[in-house]
Amino acid sequence: MLTDAATSANTTESANRSAMTSWLAVISVMMGIFSIVTTEILPIGLLTSIGSSFTISDGMAGLMMTMPGFLAALSAPLVTAATARIDRRLMLCAFILLLAVANFLAAAASGYWLVLISRVMVGITIGGFWSIGAGLASRLVPAESVGRATAVIFSAVPLGSVLGVPLGTFIGDATSWRMAFVVMGVLAVAVFLALLMVVPPLPPEQATRLSVLGGMIRSVSTRFALATTFLIVLAHFGAYTYINPFLEQVTGASPGLITVSLFIYGAAGIIGNFVAGSRAARCPRATFAVAAAMISTATLLLPVLGQSRAGAIALLVVWGMAYGAVPVCSQTWFAKAAPHAPEASSVMFTATFQATISFGALAGGVIVDRSSPSTVMTFGGVTAALMVLVAWRSHLIHGK
Secondary structure (H helix, E strand, O other): OHHHHHHHHHHHHHHHHHHHHHHHHHHHHHHHHHHHHHHHHHHHHHHHHHHHHHOOOHHHHOHHHHHHHHHHHHHHHHHHHHOOOOOHHHHHHHHHHHHHHHHHHHHHOOOHHHHHHHHHHHHHHHHHHHHHHOOOHHHHOOHHHHHHHHHHHHOHHHHHHHHHHHHHHHHHHHOOHHHHHHHHHHHHHHHHHHHHHHOOOOOOOOOOOHHHHHHHHOOHHHHHHHHHHHHHHHHHHHHHOOHHHHHHHHHOOOHHHHHHHHHHHHHHHHHHHHHHHHHHHHOHHHHHHHHHHHHHHHHHHHHHHOOOHHHHHHHHHHHHHHHHHHHHHHHHHHHHHOOOOHHHHHHHHHHHHHHHHHHHHHHHHHHHHHOOHHHHHHHHHHHHHHHHHHHHHHHHHHOO
């Protein structure tokens, strides 16, 4: 009896320890994506100060957003396929170390060209780490916890907005923009150590070949996922990349108020991420369309209502909640389109998402240099409205 009781207690303790380790692994992957997302969009909050440092325009400074996206789109399929037979934990560690080097290089850059080189390294990291990490939930936790673990991993996106960008902006205002990149480099090193300690060995289960990706594109559902993701990410980053100049020039906000506004935006994004997490699992198309409609409404109204501080903050809350739902809806849609190839669906999601981030930042940069930040917001609103129409068309064909 005592032996049986002791055995049962040991089994329970082992299960608890195993469950704790599994969730620590999920959190470490989430922190990896958080550090990547924050590094990628950090220039949004520092755009004007970096531009002033190197005497370049806001549109030229926007290349810091364009470079990582294009490189991530290329590296997602190529690097994932080239490393398909290597343990996925080792690849996660390698990519996060590359991120640390990129941040330290940006902090020490003597010229803008070195900053752009560091952004190339960030792009390679995004393509590799996201493609592997975005679909890892099913390998880290039991089947009944996969949905919750996926939401935790993707909470890194709004967390990057609620904590990363405003905190980076605050550090940049208090010290210099270079110190913000130093802090991100230190965080990347800490995540590297966490990945080594808590993520188990992850031998590849199925090699992700380029031919598999080609087969996915032939699926009608995948093509709809590509179209909707392209439109909503184009709308969001075409406008959000230049939110700092908008708040400065149109709203007349001080640096401190801009930081607070970005914190509020990000907090709304976290709420949107978790609210959409469960709903996206059941009906990703409808949830995606609602998020796009909210982004369209917020960005179209910003040039008018955003002239007041209260109006700008209220619309940023709506925008933040909506965008918090976008990554999890997009990833879920891609995963449902190809349930037999989870890593391939993550590669497709990452490549589409990142390519469009860079294209959106580039398009927004051209618009803001030739017109005004208000025009960029209108561009985002119209593009998001087009996404709603495409999602509705897919809903009529496929249902949920």
